[in-house]
Amino acid sequence: MNSRRYSSAHRRLAVNALSDAEPSCYWLDDVDAxxxxxxxxxxxxxxxxxxxxxxxxxxxxxxxxxxxxxxxxxxxxxxxxxxxxxxxxxxxxxxxxxxxxxxxxxxxxxxxxxxxxxxxxxxxxxxxxxxxxxxxxxxEKSGELRVATMEYQLADIWVDYQRMLDFGDDAVLLDQDAVRAELKSPTFLGAVWSKDKTVxxxxxxxxxxxxxxxxxxxxxxxxxxxxxxxxxxxxxxxxxxxxxxxxxxxxxxxxxxxxxxxxxxxxxxVPVYDYAIATEPLTDDQLASIGWKNRQGVGDSGNLFHYYRLGEDNSILWGGYDVVYHYGGKIDDSFDQRPETFQRLSEHFFETFPQLEDVKFSHTWGGVIDTxxxxxxxxxxxxxxxxxxxxxxxxxxxxxxxxxxxxxxxxxxxxxxxxxxxxxxxxxxxxxPPEPLRSGVINMTKWSVERADANEGKRNMWLRTLDRFGLGFDS
Missing domain, CATH: 3.50.50.60 (FAD/NAD(P)-binding domain)
Structure with missing residues (x-):
């Protein structure tokens, strides 16, 4: 995902795919609750x-x-x-x-x-x-794929793979052809498949x-x-x-x-908000167009990362990227829906899987987690x-x-x-730190992390300073 510049047609596709989505959690919308x-x-x-x-x-x-x-x-x-x-x-x-x-x-x-x-x-x-x-x-004992979507991330994945082997993990390094044989996306350049550390x-x-x-x-x-x-x-x-x-x-x-x-x-x-969207169940043809026969969970390698996986009904859950903190650590149910984040996630979804352009989303939701x-x-x-x-x-x-x-x-x-x-x-x-310094630190960190993703992972002085003092912000 080297660029975030989308055409008007791409943006319309992302918005239209969300038009009928229910503002509720896919998992909790269950008749067996x-x-x-x-x-x-x-x-x-x-x-x-x-x-x-x-x-x-x-x-x-x-x-x-x-x-x-x-x-x-x-x-x-x-x-x-x-x-x-x-x-x-x-x-x-x-x-x-x-x-x-x-x-x-x-x-x-x-x-x-x-x-x-x-x-x-x-x-x-x-x-x-x-x-x-x-x-x-x-x-499902399917393991997890960590995929590289930018060239510089391949070196990080190689280091991760070597570390996994040092710790005795069952891990496989995949080049571009191998990862696309597992899950077909034009954005995938390589991956490491950790087979025994995630269910x-x-x-x-x-x-x-x-x-x-x-x-x-x-x-x-x-x-x-x-x-x-x-x-x-x-x-x-x-x-x-x-x-x-x-x-x-x-x-x-x-x-x-x-x-x-x-x-x-x-x-x-601090309480932060994380968001996700879910597609309608894929048809057999739609699923065949992306493969995913081994049904691994997937996470990409950016600082602002996505996580995604198949549901039992072959819907795709697609979440992450935005991490939202509200001043004073405010928690409110009204924050669970954030249309600008859902549109961003939808745009990123179709960038990753352009062959699924006729898929629509069924659910949008978010919620607070602790970090x-x-x-x-x-x-x-x-x-x-x-x-x-x-x-x-x-x-x-x-x-x-x-x-x-x-x-x-x-x-x-x-x-x-x-x-x-x-x-x-x-x-x-x-x-x-206490407010208002807390919000300033968090917002500066989010801006710096996004800049790092756009600059081949290079961390600016602010991030290097936080690293030195053991401070971070993530979801």
């Missing part, structure tokens, strides 16, 4: 309260019961299961715990061999859970299945029960919702992008070890949240383990 569970009313007590029923909270509640079936666990969800980032992402479930090997090597190179092994074990545990509980989340899932169905598994083990789940306050009363934590109260010995926070109930966490994370300056989660406790959090997953939370759940439970149980002693777990990212 479960009925809402009860709202918390009155009082309840528990050994452990988990706040947030996305992946982070669901994995924490499930593993807590698997470790100790006698532990009384309550899960509080402010809206419904999987309504936020966990139910509306691309469904790329990666073994990486560090937002990719390169990023992990930049931050904690000594930990990386251990983290790579833990990541593989974590992914295997996810697959095992899906199979054990019969979770119908459309699991594809239906993210909403994974949430719903994990909730069912939690209840099967005895977890009590309350939906539409937003936690307004958390205070300590002696040895007990008291969590209050608009219609009820839960008293518990320990609390695990899986709220991620939303303002943490531990205020000390807030400077380290931190090191691009992968950080951990901590509060209230004398009674509260734990895992925050800042930055787009790879489908898999890494299960690992984060184990960290939180180890911290809450006061266990010193191989995991809790990792420098990665004990360390923290660099906090973001």
């Amino acid at each position: 479960p009925d809402p569970r009860d709202t918390l009313t009155g009082g309840d007590t528990a050994d452990l309260v988990v706040v947030g029923a996305g992946y982070s909270g669901l994995w924490t509640a499930l593993i807590a019961k698997q470790r100790n079936p006698e532990r009384d666990v309550v899960l509080l969800e402010g809206k419904t299961i999987g309504w936020a980032a966990s139910g509306r992402n691309g469904g790329f479930c990666s073994a990486s715990l560090t937002h990719g090997q390169a990023n992990g090597m930049d931050w904690y190179p000594r930990d990386m061999p251990r983290l790579e092994r833990l990541g593989r074990q974590n992914l295997a545990g996810i697959v095992e859970t899906i199979e054990k509980f019969g979770i119908d989340c459309k699991l 594809m899932v239906d993210p909403a169905r994974l949430c719903w299945g994990l909730a069912d598994a939690c209840e099967e083990l005895g977890v009590r789940i309350y939906e539409n029960s937003w936690v307004n306050s958390m205070v300590r009363e002696g040895a007990t934590m008291v969590l209050t919702t608009p219609t009820g109260t839960v008293r518990a010995n320990k609390v695990a926070l899986g709220t991620n992008a939303f303002p943490s109930l531990l205020k000390r966490v807030r400077p380290y994370v 931190c300056s090191r691009f992968f989660p950080f951990y901590g406790t509060g209230h004398g070890g009674k509260v734990a959090h895992a925050t800042g997953f930055t787009g790879l939370g489908v898999g890494a949240t299960r690992f984060g759940a184990q960290v939180m439970l180890d911290l809450l149980d006061g266990r010193k383990t191989d995991i809790t002693e990792l420098e990665t777990v004990r360390g923290k990212p660099v906090p973001f």
